[in-house]
Amino acid sequence: MAAAVFFLSWVDMGFFSRLKNGLARTRINIVGLFSGGVIDEDFFDELEESLIAADVGYRPTGLILQSLRDTVKLKGLKTRDEVRLALRDEIERILAPTQKRMDLDAHKPLVIMMEGVNGAGKTTTIGKISKWLAQQNKTVLLAAADTFRAAAREQLAVWGERNRIDVISQSGGDPAAVVFDAVSAGKSRGTDVVIADTAGRLPTQSHLMEELGRIRRAQGKALEGAPHEVILVVDGTNGQNVLTQVKTFDAYSALTGLIVTKLDGTAKGGVLVALASERAENPLPIYFIGVGEQIDDLQPFNAHQFANALVGLDEDA
Numbered sequence: 001m002a003a004a005v006f007f008l009s010w011v012d013m014g015f016f017s018r019l020k021n022g023l024a025r026t027r028i029n030i031v032g033l034f035s036g037g038v039i040d041e042d043f044f045d046e047l048e049e050s051l052i053a054a055d056v057g058y059r060p061t062g063l064i065l066q067s068l069r070d071t072v073k074l075k076g077l078k079t080r081d082e083v084r085l086a087l088r089d090e091i092e093r094i095l096a097p098t099q100k101r102m103d104l105d106a107h108k109p110l111v112i113m114m115e116g117v118n119g120a121g122k123t124t125t126i127g128k129i130s131k132w133l134a135q136q137n138k139t140v141l142l143a144a145a146d147t148f149r150a151a152a153r154e155q156l157a158v159w160g161e162r163n164r165i166d167v168i169s170q171s172g173g174d175p176a177a178v179v180f181d182a183v184s185a186g187k188s189r190g191t192d193v194v195i196a197d198t199a200g201r202l203p204t205q206s207h208l209m210e211e212l213g214r215i216r217r218a219q220g221k222a223l224e225g226a227p228h229e230v231i232l233v234v235d236g237t238n239g240q241n242v243l244t245q246v247k248t249f250d251a252y253s254a255l256t257g258l259i260v261t262k263l264d265g266t267a268k269g270g271v272l273v274a275l276a277s278e279r280a281e282n283p284l285p286i287y288f289i290g291v292g293e294q295i296d297d298l299q300p301f302n303a304h305q306f307a308n309a310l311v312g313l314d315e316d317a
C-alpha cells in the first residue's frame, strides 16, 4: 500500500489539529492523579506544576486552582473527564474577553500598524493576513516601513507577489514617509485595508520605541484617525517575556490588539492565559494566532478552541 494514503500532511490536518499538535509540549495534563476516584491534594499540586510549566503564570494559576477546587466540591466532580472539562471552562472563561474580530468595515481604508520585537513574525503574519483579507473580499495595500534592511523590503515584496497585492516601499527611505505614501495611496485608490510593516525593535531601545510615535503620526497626517489598529505581534515561544513586551509597546503606542505567533511546538502556550488574566480589567484583543510558517497557518483566535487544545480535548468538546 502506498504510504501516502495514510499520510496526513500538516496542511491537510486542519487548523485545530495543527494547533493541538503544536501545543503538545504546553499541554496541561491531567494524568495519573485519580487514585480510587479521589481528587486529592496531589492532584492539585501536579496541576499547579503543569500550569506554571506552561507559562500560565503564578497569579492566574492560583485563580484557576481556586475556582477549580470550588467547582469540584460544588458539583461533586469525580472523574478525570469531568475535571478536564471544568478546567477547560476555567481557562476559556479567562480567555473569552480577548476573543474579538477586527472590524474591517469601520474605516476605509482601515489602517493597521504592525509592531514587535525582532523576529516575532510581523512580516510573515502580514503575508498570511493579506491572504485571509483577500478571502474576505478586501483589497489590501502593504507599506514596507521596515526600511532598515533591504532584505525586509524584499521579504514583504515576495508576500505581496504571492497574494498579488501592491507594496509601497522606498529604498533607504524614512519609515514615516513610506507609511504616509501608503496611506495616501490607499485613500486615493479606495483600498479597503492598508497594513504597515515596521522594523523589529526591543522594548529597551528607547529611541526606536519613540520612533513608533513618529511612524504613527505620519499615518494620521495622511488620514485623520489612522492608524485604526496598532497590533503587537508576539512570539508565543517567548512565554512570560511577552507580558513585558505588551506593557512597553502599549506605553509607547497604545496597542489595540495582539497576534501571537509560533504556537506550533512551544512549551509556553499558556502565556495567552497569562495575557488575558493580566488585562482582565481592560482586555486587549488577541486577533489571530499563528501555528506555522505557511500562508494558511493563521486563524482568528477562538478561546473555546484554544482552551480545548490546551487541555487535550477535541475541537467540539
Ligand SMILES: Nc1nc2c(ncn2[C@@H]2O[C@H](COP(=O)(O)OP(=O)(O)OP(=O)(O)O)[C@@H](O)[C@H]2O)c(=O)[nH]1
Pocket (backbone or CB within 6 Å): 116, 117, 118, 119, 120, 121, 122, 123, 124, 125, 146, 152, 198, 199, 200, 201, 261, 262, 263, 264, 290, 291, 292, 293, 297
Ligand atoms: N514556526 C513558526 N514560525 C513562524 C511563525 N510565524 C513566523 N515564523 C517564522 O519566524 C521567522 C521570523 O519571521 P518574520 O516574519 O521575518 O519576523 P519579523 O517580526 O518580521 O522579523 P523582523 O522584521 O526581523 O523584526 C521566520 O523564519 C518565519 O518563518 C509561526 O507561526 N510558526
Ligand SMILES: [Mg+2]
Pocket (backbone or CB within 6 Å): 122, 123, 124, 146, 152, 197, 198, 199, 200
Ligand atoms: Mg519583518
